[in-house]
Amino acid sequence: MEGMGKYKLPSGTIYEGEMKDGMYHGSGKIIFTDESIYSGIFSNGYPALGSYQFSDGLVFSEDNWQYCDGYDRRFESEIKHGLNAPGEEKLTDGPTMQIPPKFYNVGDGFYDPENRIVFDYQMRFLRNANVAEHEWTTKYGRKGWDEFTNGQPIPCNPELSDPRLNDKEWINMNMTKTYEEYIKVSNLQNLLT
The missing domain is CATH 2.40.128 (Lipocalin)
Incomplete structure (x- = not known):
């Protein structure tokens, strides 16, 4: 030809x-x-x-690529249309994913830094993280917990702030029912005791 x-x-x-x-x-x-x-x-x-x-x-331009790298975390829509006003920032370019406590979102699932394991969004094993993935994720990745600045909490996801939940309960709860259903059951159990 x-x-x-x-x-x-x-x-x-x-x-x-x-x-x-x-x-x-x-x-x-x-x-x-x-x-x-x-x-x-x-x-x-x-x-x-x-x-x-x-x-x-x-x-894509290799010399001038500004989309979601380690230093510029804007999404494609923010590059095209600008950033939102303070307090209205985007956490994701779509619906916000609930991340389990002590885990990170790595794009194709959740990362457990303690055991260096990546799970898919249904908490099934995907892979073991290598050193580079671990270091990048723990430095730049989106966390599943709140952090404090100047003694003030930064709200990440207020639905995850229930101190009665441990990590395994949160994971099991999200496998079977919504957070709202879990809280209703928990509140009912507290009333009965």
Whole structure:
């Protein structure tokens, strides 16, 4: 295959552009099934120079990437539309996930730093964390507990401040019922004792 062409891979990904000896060679683009696009110059089947655009339109630039790195924790929507007013900050780019006490949210689950284990959001084992993941997560990751500044509590999630819950109760409670259901049962039990 030589010249301009369009090739659809078995996965549904499409290459459009120049080819030489059956390989991507010259200018072209790869359109992935999630509608993200890599456009650039290819050399003997390999990308040589190009850019990647996510399906939402955000363009990745290695030299000027400012999206959710360790120093700039803004979300894509905050980069495009600006930051919210104080007190209305976003904790996530979607619904806020409840993190168990003493755990961190690592994007694909919860991290237990004491045992260095990552669980999925249903608390099933995912992997053991390596040293780099442990250090980054404990330094920059979102925590499942409140911290104090100048003697004043910083509210993280007021629903998790019930001192009657230990870690295992919180995890078990979230596996079977909502927090509100648990508190109703706890309050009823307190009235009966």
